[in-house]
Amino acid sequence: MTVNSNTLTCARKRSGLSCSLIALSLSLLPTGGLAQETSTSEQPQVFEAAFFERFAPQTGRDMVFRIPGFSVRNTSDGRGLGQGGSNVLINGERVTSKSTDALAILNQTPASSVIRIEITDAATLGVTGLTGQVANVVLERDGLSGAWDYNFQARDRLEPRVSNGSVSLSGSFGDTEFSLGLSNDSFRNGHKGPERVYDGNRQLTEVRDEDAQYYGEAPEVTASLSGGKTDTIKYNLTASAALFQFDGSEVSKRANDLVIVSKNSEDEWNAEGSADFTKTLGPGDAKIIAYHRFEHSPFFDRQVTSTMGQQERLDTFEQIADETETILRGEYIVPRPNDRSWELAAEYAFNRLDTESTASSDVDGFEEVTPLDPVNVEELRYQTSLTHSRKLGDLAVQLSAGAEYSEIQSVTGNTKGEKRSFSRPRGYVTFAYPFSEDIDLRGRIERSVGQLDFFAFVSSQNLREGVEEVGNTNLVPQQSWDTEWEIEKRFGEEEKLILRTESSFIEDRVDQVVINGEQAIGNIDEARFFSIEAEGTFLLDRFGIEGARIDLNGARRWSRLEDPITGENRPFSGSNRWFVDFNFRHDIPNTNYAYGGYIGHFEQEDRVTARQRSVFMISEPGSEIFIEHKDVFGMLLTVAVFNLFDQDERFNRTFYEGLREQSDIAFIEERSRDYKPIFALSLSGTF
Numbered sequence: 001m002t003v004n005s006n007t008l009t010c011a012r013k014r015s016g017l018s019c020s021l022i023a024l025s026l027s028l029l030p031t032g033g034l035a036q037e038t039s040t041s042e043q044p045q046v047f048e049a050a051f052f053e054r055f056a057p058q059t060g061r062d063m064v065f066r067i068p069g070f071s072v073r074n075t076s077d078g079r080g081l082g083q084g085g086s087n088v089l090i091n092g093e094r095v096t097s098k099s100t101d102a103l104a105i106l107n108q109t110p111a112s113s114v115i116r117i118e119i120t121d122a123a124t125l126g127v128t129g130l131t132g133q134v135a136n137v138v139l140e141r142d143g144l145s146g147a148w149d150y151n152f153q154a155r156d157r158l159e160p161r162v163s164n165g166s167v168s169l170s171g172s173f174g175d176t177e178f179s180l181g182l183s184n185d186s187f188r189n190g191h192k193g194p195e196r197v198y199d200g201n202r203q204l205t206e207v208r209d210e211d212a213q214y215y216g217e218a219p220e221v222t223a224s225l226s227g228g229k230t231d232t233i234k235y236n237l238t239a240s241a242a243l244f245q246f247d248g249s250e251v252s253k254r255a256n257d258l259v260i261v262s263k264n265s266e267d268e269w270n271a272e273g274s275a276d277f278t279k280t281l282g283p284g285d286a287k288i289i290a291y292h293r294f295e296h297s298p299f300f301d302r303q304v305t306s307t308m309g310q311q312e313r314l315d316t317f318e319q320i321a322d323e324t325e326t327i328l329r330g331e332y333i334v335p336r337p338n339d340r341s342w343e344l345a346a347e348y349a350f351n352r353l354d355t356e357s358t359a360s361s362d363v364d365g366f367e368e369v370t371p372l373d374p375v376n377v378e379e380l381r382y383q384t385s386l387t388h389s390r391k392l393g394d395l396a397v398q399l400s401a402g403a404e405y406s407e408i409q410s411v412t413g414n415t416k417g418e419k420r421s422f423s424r425p426r427g428y429v430t431f432a433y434p435f436s437e438d439i440d441l442r443g444r445i446e447r448s449v450g451q452l453d454f455f456a457f458v459s460s461q462n463l464r465e466g467v468e469e470v471g472n473t474n475l476v477p478q479q480s481w482d483t484e485w486e487i488e489k490r491f492g493e494e495e496k497l498i499l500r501t502e503s504s505f506i507e508d509r510v511d512q513v514v515i516n517g518e519q520a521i522g523n524i525d526e527a528r529f530f531s532i533e534a535e536g537t538f539l540l541d542r543f544g545i546e547g548a549r550i551d552l553n554g555a556r557r558w559s560r561l562e563d564p565i566t567g568e569n570r571p572f573s574g575s576n577r578w579f580v581d582f583n584f585r586h587d588i589p590n591t592n593y594a595y596g597g598y599i600g601h602f603e604q605e606d607r608v609t610a611r612q613r614s615v616f617m618i619s620e621p622g623s624e625i626f627i628e629h630k631d632v633f634g635m636l637l638t639v640a641v642f643n644l645f646d647q648d649e650r651f652n653r654t655f656y657e658g659l660r661e662q663s664d665i666a667f668i669e670e671r672s673r674d675y676k677p678i679f680a681l682s683l684s685g686t687f
Contacts, residue, residue, distance in 0.1 A: 044118035044136070045493070052111065054547070054587045055594075056630035058684040059147045059168075060106035060114045060137055064088060068537035069488075069496035070119060070133055071553065072103065079451040080349050080383060081291055081327050087122070089136045094127055096289045097238040097274040100222050105238075106137060108168035108181035108222065110145045110686045114138070121432035121442055123396040128343055128387045131430050131444040132486055132500075141178075144171040149684035153188065156676035158213060161188040176227035185218040191649055191673035195252070200665035210673065212250040219243050234278040244268040257308045262463060264302070270295035284334035284342075291327040296320075303463040314362040317461040323454075324352040339391040345402075347383040352376070353454035359461060373413030375471060377454040381406040385426065394434050401427040404449060410457050410473040417473045424449045424479060435487075442486040450478040450510065456521035467609065470518045478523070480506040494549070497536035504529040512573055512609055513564045514659065519610035527561035527572070540586075547587040554580035563608070565659055571605040574616070578603055592631045598624040611660055614653035619672075620645035635685040641677055648674040 047067060057063045064072065073087045081096055088102040095102045115138045122130035150165040166183035190213035197206040220242035228234040246266040253259050272293035278285050298320045305313040329347040336342070357372040385402030404426055409419040428446035435441050452475060459471045486500040506527040513522030533555035540548040559572040571577070585596035601621040607614045626640035651671040657663045 044120035047117045047119070049111070049114055049116060052114075056592075056628075056636050057111040058149065058636055058686055059111055060109040060139070061103050063111055063114055063117060064103065064106060064135055064137065067117060067119065067135060068494040068549070069490075069498060069535065069551075070135060071535055072135075073132065079449065080347050080381070081289055081329050087130055087132060087134045089125075089127065089134060091139055092125075092127075092136055093236070095238065096236065096276045096291065097240070098272065098291070098293065100224065100238045100240045100272070100274075102137070104181070104222060104240075105179055105224050107166065107183075108147070108179040108224075109139060109141070109170050110147045112145060112686065113141045113170065115140050121396060121440065123389070123398050123430045123432040123442065124339075124391075125389075128345075128385075128398070128400060131484055132442055133488075133498075139177075141170055141172040144169065146170070146687045147684070148687070149682065152681045154679045155188060155190070157192060157211070158188045158190050159215070161186055163217065174227070175229065176225065178225045179223070181220075181222045183220050183222075185220070187214070187216045189214040191675055193648065193671065193673035195669055195671040198668040198670070200667065202668070205667070206255050209253040210250065210671070212248070212673065214246070214248045216244070216246045218245075231280050235276065237273075237275045239271075239273040241271040242269070244270075259306045261304045261306075262302070263304075264300065266297060266299045268295065268297040281332075284332055287331040287333070289327070289329040289331070291325070291329075293323075293325045295323040297323070301461065301463050312364060314360075315463050316360045316362075317357070317463060318359075319355055319357040319458075319460070321455070322352075322354045324350075326350045339389075339396075341389045343385075343387040343389075345385050345387070347381075349379075349381040349383070351379040351381075351454070353378075353457070355455075355458050357458070357460070372459060373415075375458045376411040377408070377457045377473075378410075379406055379408045379452070379454075383426070396432045398430045399427075400429075401425075406477075408452075408476075412471070412473065420474075420476070422476065424477075438490040440488045440490075442484075442488070444482075444484040446482045448480055448482055450480070452477050452510070453521075456510070467519065467612070470515055470520045472513075472515060472520045472522050475510065475521060476508050476523055478506055478508045478510050480504045491538075495536075495538050497538075498534065500533045500535075502529070502531045502533070509561055511561065511564075514610050517659070522564075524561050524564060527559065529557070529559045529572070531555055531557040545586060547589045549585055551583040551585075552581065554578070559605070565610070566661055570608070573605065573609075574607040575605050576602055577605050592629055594628040594630065596626060598622070608660060611656050611658070612653055613656075613660055614651065617650040617652075618647055619650060620647040622647060632683075635683050638680075638682040640680045640682075642680065643675050643677050646674065646676075648672055 052063045052066055055062070055066045057066065086095070086101050086103065088106070090102050090105060095105060118136040118138065119133055120136065122132060122134045125134060146167065146169040148165070148167040151161070153161040153164070163184050164186045166181060168179060168181035170179035172178070192211040195208040195210050196204060197208065199205050220240060222240040223238070225237040226235065244266060248264045250262045251259065270293065272291070274289070274291040276287055276289040278287045300316065300318040303315045304311060327347065327349045329345065331343055331345045334342045354374070354376050356374045358369065359372060360367060360369040381404060383402060383404040385400050387398065387400040389398040403423065405421065405423050407419055407421045410417040426447055426449055428444060430444045431442065433441045456475050457471045457473050460469050461467070482502070482504045484500065484502045486498060488496055488498045490496045506529065508523040508525070509527035510521060511524050513520055513524065515522060535553040538550050540550065556578045557576060559575055560569050561572065562568070563570045579600065579602035581598070581600035583596065583598050585594060587594040599621050601618070604616050607616065623644040624640055624642045625644065626638055629637045653669045655666045655668070657666045
């Protein structure tokens with residue numbers, strides 16, 4: 001279970017595209033005389049380790065995020081291990097774990113172990129399921145080495161964050177390489193401000209003073225081991241264990257000395273392990289992959305209502321959830337001459353969710369406990385695919401055809417639901433074509449099947465928001481036809497601009513619906529999605545600022561479905577309508593100093609539920625400035641300040657007496673909470 005808190009970081013979500021983004025992109029385009037010889041999709045673009053020295057990277061992960069014009073993307077929907085995943089490979093191979101992905105392993109790998117990073121088109125690789133640009137990080141671990149980082153943060157009205165950091169050790173012995181890591185992704189978030197309440201006639205009825213704080217600790221230990229030779233047994237093992245401790249509190253001071261305190265917390269632990277073994281067998285390589293994950297999540301939501309310091313009411317919702325996922329996958333890859341290969345794959349997966357929930361109310365000392373039926377959900381899935389990669393002249397193509405069969409069954413209390421089975425086709429085609437020496441074209445068309453969130457089968461309560469949601473045991477996975485088209489224009493080795501469009505034609509869209517007059521998660525017959533995105537990297541040498549660069553990213557997104565209550569078309573609830581991000585960095589030549597900043601903004605669509613309509617807004621753009629010293633007694637020191645424009649969060653919500661927009665307005669809440677400036681200091685190094 002994930003608890004989502006509203007923070008300044010949330011204000012920097014990847015969300016839109018504006019005319020100013022396009023204008024700036026065009027103004028930065030270099031002239032033909034500045035262009036350099038660079039690779040096409042036929043050959044990878046190679047960044048040797050020396051290229052990154054000016055940034056003083058401490059880990060392999062730092063180097064990946066300094067690749068010009070490259071963004072880390074994840075094309076996996078969480079459904080199995082088969083195809084997709086992160087567009088970052090290590091030594092030409094995908095990491096088969098889920099939470100311990102390539103970036104997690106690279107964060108445990110000192111930069112000194114990275115030989116080079118190769119950027120190429122997914123369609124030219126033998127790795128299935130990827131699209132667009134792919135970074136292959138070539139490592140050579142020799143002896144023992146380590147990396148560490150520490151991140152301090154101070155915010156107004158909150159306890160300082162003092163426990164965020166990581167340490168890792170990696171190395172090799174014989175043909176075996178390993179990495180070990182210990183980290184804690186702690187956070188201290190919060191906001192404060194007034195909330196105004198209006199009646200259905202828009203008359204002000206109350207002004208509240210609200211203060212919210214969200215604290216969390218997320219310690220994790222990870223390990224990976226790889227080695228062997230393909231002609232014997234080549235293996236990769238990964239394992240991780242983590243805790244997630246969350247405590248959230250919101251205090252609402254209202255008229256007549258009324259105070260409502262809402263608290264929620266989670267004390268989760270989870271563990272996962274994966275292993276893959278590869279052996280040359282006949283004309284190809286056979287690979288077996290095994291994966292298992294378990295998560296235990298006790299969660300409670302509590303609301304205390306008091307007047308003049310005397311408790312009048314206590315409402316509590318408690319839930320314990322256990323999640324299990326087990327996957328076994330087999331692959332057989334046959335390489336052929338002339339850049340051709342075949343892959344035959346089969347996958348078995350078992351997913352399970354068990355929940356126990358209780359709701360209670362204590363009014364003036366009289367407690368009423370309502371045990372809710374325990375819910376068990378199980379999904380058994382089989383999947384097969386045949387994938388072919390080849391070159392047709394300069395055109396690189398990868399085609400995959402497959403199918404899956406799944407069975408889903410739920411048990412509520414002592415009532416066993418009907419076992420439902422689904423047979424679904426899956427497949428895709430990707431291509432990459434070097435249109436010219438500095439322009440590449442890429443595309444993807446896919447028939448995909450989504451992964452269900454089993455918590456939608458379970459009834460739940462949100463006391464703070466006053467929302468109850470009934471479980472829906474008839475939920476089915478959504479299917480879609482997805483397309484992605486991309487054009488990349490390079491201007492030398494360090495500059496590029498990528499334009500991308502994505503679209504989805506969705507069946508059985510999973511969204512908010514109404515079941516027997518109650519709010520639930522269900523399926524909507526049809527939905528549409530389309531987006532335009534731009535990202536790029538540009539140097540400022542031409543303007544006399546040697547060593548400076550701008551990284552930009554922005555998108556505009558459209559979506560449409562038929563609202564199950566009104567019957568009218570509306571966008572996806574709470575989806576990002578647009579975003580725009582600019583990052584500036586200047587590594588001052590011949591010094592150990594760098595400085596820069598960030599500015600970005602976004603806008604979301606309205607959020608809708610059965611009896612509410614709300615909108616989340618940010619008043620000012622997100623912002624940051626930083627300065628770095630790359631050699632403070634051998635360490636990298638970064639000092640940063642966030643929220644330079646005094647951004648605040650605004651949340652407006654309309655409650656209806658019955659179903660939304662089919663009944664009168666009960667009341668309206670308009671909230672404004674500020675963050676104040678945030679100060680951060682980071683130290684990192686290697687040993």
